[in-house]
Amino acid sequence: MPDTADSQGKEQPRRRQARGERRIAQLLQAAANVFCSTGYTAASTNAIAREAGVSPGTLYQFFPNKEAIAIELSDRLVHEMRETYGEALAPVDPGTPLEEAVGAAVDRFIAFNTEHPVLFALMHGPDIPGRIAEEHDALHSTLAGRIEGLLAVFLPDAPPADVTRTAHVCLGIYKAGLELVLAHEGAEREAYVRELKNVLVRYLDPLVCDGLGRTDPTGLPRTAT
Amino acid sequence: MPDTADSQGKEQPRRRQARGERRIAQLLQAAANVFCSTGYTAASTNAIAREAGVSPGTLYQFFPNKEAIAIELSDRLVHEMRETYGEALAPVDPGTPLEEAVGAAVDRFIAFNTEHPVLFALMHGPDIPGRIAEEHDALHSTLAGRIEGLLAVFLPDAPPADVTRTAHVCLGIYKAGLELVLAHEGAEREAYVRELKNVLVRYLDPLVCDGLGRTDPTGLPRTAT
Amino acid sequence: MPDTADSQGKEQPRRRQARGERRIAQLLQAAANVFCSTGYTAASTNAIAREAGVSPGTLYQFFPNKEAIAIELSDRLVHEMRETYGEALAPVDPGTPLEEAVGAAVDRFIAFNTEHPVLFALMHGPDIPGRIAEEHDALHSTLAGRIEGLLAVFLPDAPPADVTRTAHVCLGIYKAGLELVLAHEGAEREAYVRELKNVLVRYLDPLVCDGLGRTDPTGLPRTAT
Amino acid sequence: MPDTADSQGKEQPRRRQARGERRIAQLLQAAANVFCSTGYTAASTNAIAREAGVSPGTLYQFFPNKEAIAIELSDRLVHEMRETYGEALAPVDPGTPLEEAVGAAVDRFIAFNTEHPVLFALMHGPDIPGRIAEEHDALHSTLAGRIEGLLAVFLPDAPPADVTRTAHVCLGIYKAGLELVLAHEGAEREAYVRELKNVLVRYLDPLVCDGLGRTDPTGLPRTAT
DNA sequence: GATGAATGAGGATTCATTCAT
DNA sequence: TATGAATGAATCCTCATTCAT
Numbered sequence: 001m002p003d004t005a006d007s008q009g010k011e012q013p014r015r016r017q018a019r020g021e022r023r024i025a026q027l028l029q030a031a032a033n034v035f036c037s038t039g040y041t042a043a044s045t046n047a048i049a050r051e052a053g054v055s056p057g058t059l060y061q062f063f064p065n066k067e068a069i070a071i072e073l074s075d076r077l078v079h080e081m082r083e084t085y086g087e088a089l090a091p092v093d094p095g096t097p098l099e100e101a102v103g104a105a106v107d108r109f110i111a112f113n114t115e116h117p118v119l120f121a122l123m124h125g126p127d128i129p130g131r132i133a134e135e136h137d138a139l140h141s142t143l144a145g146r147i148e149g150l151l152a153v154f155l156p157d158a159p160p161a162d163v164t165r166t167a168h169v170c171l172g173i174y175k176a177g178l179e180l181v182l183a184h185e186g187a188e189r190e191a192y193v194r195e196l197k198n199v200l201v202r203y204l205d206p207l208v209c210d211g212l213g214r215t216d217p218t219g220l221p222r223t224a225t
Numbered sequence: 226m227p228d229t230a231d232s233q234g235k236e237q238p239r240r241r242q243a244r245g246e247r248r249i250a251q252l253l254q255a256a257a258n259v260f261c262s263t264g265y266t267a268a269s270t271n272a273i274a275r276e277a278g279v280s281p282g283t284l285y286q287f288f289p290n291k292e293a294i295a296i297e298l299s300d301r302l303v304h305e306m307r308e309t310y311g312e313a314l315a316p317v318d319p320g321t322p323l324e325e326a327v328g329a330a331v332d333r334f335i336a337f338n339t340e341h342p343v344l345f346a347l348m349h350g351p352d353i354p355g356r357i358a359e360e361h362d363a364l365h366s367t368l369a370g371r372i373e374g375l376l377a378v379f380l381p382d383a384p385p386a387d388v389t390r391t392a393h394v395c396l397g398i399y400k401a402g403l404e405l406v407l408a409h410e411g412a413e414r415e416a417y418v419r420e421l422k423n424v425l426v427r428y429l430d431p432l433v434c435d436g437l438g439r440t441d442p443t444g445l446p447r448t449a450t
Numbered sequence: 451m452p453d454t455a456d457s458q459g460k461e462q463p464r465r466r467q468a469r470g471e472r473r474i475a476q477l478l479q480a481a482a483n484v485f486c487s488t489g490y491t492a493a494s495t496n497a498i499a500r501e502a503g504v505s506p507g508t509l510y511q512f513f514p515n516k517e518a519i520a521i522e523l524s525d526r527l528v529h530e531m532r533e534t535y536g537e538a539l540a541p542v543d544p545g546t547p548l549e550e551a552v553g554a555a556v557d558r559f560i561a562f563n564t565e566h567p568v569l570f571a572l573m574h575g576p577d578i579p580g581r582i583a584e585e586h587d588a589l590h591s592t593l594a595g596r597i598e599g600l601l602a603v604f605l606p607d608a609p610p611a612d613v614t615r616t617a618h619v620c621l622g623i624y625k626a627g628l629e630l631v632l633a634h635e636g637a638e639r640e641a642y643v644r645e646l647k648n649v650l651v652r653y654l655d656p657l658v659c660d661g662l663g664r665t666d667p668t669g670l671p672r673t674a675t
Numbered sequence: 676m677p678d679t680a681d682s683q684g685k686e687q688p689r690r691r692q693a694r695g696e697r698r699i700a701q702l703l704q705a706a707a708n709v710f711c712s713t714g715y716t717a718a719s720t721n722a723i724a725r726e727a728g729v730s731p732g733t734l735y736q737f738f739p740n741k742e743a744i745a746i747e748l749s750d751r752l753v754h755e756m757r758e759t760y761g762e763a764l765a766p767v768d769p770g771t772p773l774e775e776a777v778g779a780a781v782d783r784f785i786a787f788n789t790e791h792p793v794l795f796a797l798m799h800g801p802d803i804p805g806r807i808a809e810e811h812d813a814l815h816s817t818l819a820g821r822i823e824g825l826l827a828v829f830l831p832d833a834p835p836a837d838v839t840r841t842a843h844v845c846l847g848i849y850k851a852g853l854e855l856v857l858a859h860e861g862a863e864r865e866a867y868v869r870e871l872k873n874v875l876v877r878y879l880d881p882l883v884c885d886g887l888g889r890t891d892p893t894g895l896p897r898t899a900t
Numbered sequence: 901g902a903t904g905a906a907t908g909a910g911g912a913t914t915c916a917t918t919c920a921t
Numbered sequence: 922t923a924t925g926a927a928t929g930a931a932t933c934c935t936c937a938t939t940c941a942t
Binding site: 039042176188198199 | 264266267390391393394397398400401402404405413416417420421423424427428430431
């Protein structure tokens, strides 16, 4: 009756990894909690270790510093995002109306953010303009990339630089909107969600038209409210 | 027969302002520098004192803590903003085209931000969503208020709650845009400025009623770029 | 054209002293307040100056340091004590029963202490045994001296060293009792006052009146040295 | 067959006591030294750490603040007192003459105090009357409790409130006496010890009599020297 | 005399990180 | 691996005291 599995002596690497994985998950979860409640900057490694119920030394066995924790956390979130929503942020059928696509994307993003509140803390990058920390950067680029992918569908002819820029603008808008959304509750929150969608749709709509004169078969403005 | 100053009794509050007022300015300048280079959260009072070339004790003679410095700094910035641009953010003639008004406002804001880079650090509020610190809050409310005033001209019939919400959205957009603008230079920066204006104009345009009620049946941006 | 009063040249000392005395009284009062509310050790000169409504510099114009304030305060208290109760703590008629004399003395002491609560803070000397600070020492010796004077009446034949020692013991008892008295209120306080008197009377009674063979009706040990 | 500690799950609270327990003892010893030489109020955690030869951080790994150190120190002293002298301060046979009991108790107390001089610093509670700090309070209550236990033997019929009050008075007397004792040396110290015993015996003797008319079989003053 | 500015060492406390076990 | 002990610099802030005005 083996009290613990790894007492059998075989396959230690596997087991060790197993335990290690568990520890890592545990630490990341703790880090997420701490980042959420105190913010990334104010979070301390000791606090994370405490929250995880392990000693500081243990934490440093898996992560060289706070930044590494944030990076790994970001990576896992990105990974889970991909798992959940597929490679493209939204596997859009090119015929989808912009409004619908944006609405769906925002809803998904917000749902994901709500489920993983730490995302907000991680996204909330640069205390200092222009000096985006590495840990946030990874997440940031990934998000921007996904948005870019989504945009590519709607702006097939736009120069890449423009698409990239537009993606960054969208991400900025989203972050700002998310902040407002999270800061409110109930009906007001809903209202902010709607506004966020409006901002994005109205911003993107003319660009979509510009692209290649793709006109709505109806000849009417594509995104009638 | 007043033989000495203390026979007057009143007027205790502030004397010997000469050196003191200078020191305060010096400290605020130093604080601005430190906030800019390390961010508000990471800035330390000792660092500010060092930057100002005074001892920690001196700093504490004028400010009880970092927050107070930030608040005073914000107050002065707001004050200067008012001095520079007048009470309303832009004294708009109601007939002004939205695009023009927004463009002017953004240009002014950006100019002011460029001249006072610390504004960005101060605006960059909540590490933690929903928990905006007092020092940022004051600045935030002021900015939101100014935007609201501007919007009131264009949205005379909208319910106040909507105007407030719209102002917050605009401020969010502006902050996000500013971040992007500041993160780039040269032509790219110009491009981001343009995008920022676009976002705002397109967002606001459908909300605007041309004096006689919203006539846009589509609700879509009337001022396609 | 005298811009300030003291440019007249006459009678400066008088005026200076007058104002100075006022300042000193003001500072001492403030010090008393601060000593009472924070204790002597924790009291800061800045706090005293603030309480007095003057600048730290002014304080140091009159007192070289905290200790000097305490000493002066003690001196004035001792002086007032003398003024109020005369040179001897109680001008006792040798025939007075011990109980009465002690009761009166304790009542007076407590009354004085209640009226001048700072006395307690000042008496509460040595954080460190054997190292009585100078400031407390002055007060202490004075009090001990007064008690000694009182005792001399009742112990005319005792060797001086014994009288001194007994006085110190009485003062110690009194201080301890006062602490208990001040720590309680109402009936309980009264009870402690009674106990304090009991302790002193019973302690002194056997020592008293070897002289004429006043015998102790209680049969309690009178001379157990 | 537990291969690693974490397979047990329980028992987390304290491990690795070897070094830690030693450090704690070392820190407490250092604290005792510092409390003795500078007094409790003036003692600083940094000074304690320095005295212990460790860094400030180490101290804070074991104690959250100065108060906690004082409390732990008090607890250990009380514990050792109990170990040394048993649960009751003196396991008195009810027939023991008061004088003897008091004498023994005082001797023990003084011996203990002499061996653990920090006790004095810890007992010396309130800088401010009525505001006894927690750390001193614990010690104080314990001592008062022990005295109360001792008194209960001699005052079996007295109302509990009276016994408590009497115990507090005795403790006060003892503290005052101890101060005097410690402030002297040699013969003079001996003399003060004798006086202290006298004070206590004479104070308590009448109370004992009151109780139930327990009369000395000899009919003589019970505490003849 | 009076002021308030200035000091800098020292107070408590925290933190990222390392190390011996 | 995991632990908890250890570190020392850095945090914010206070204090007694001095000095120019």
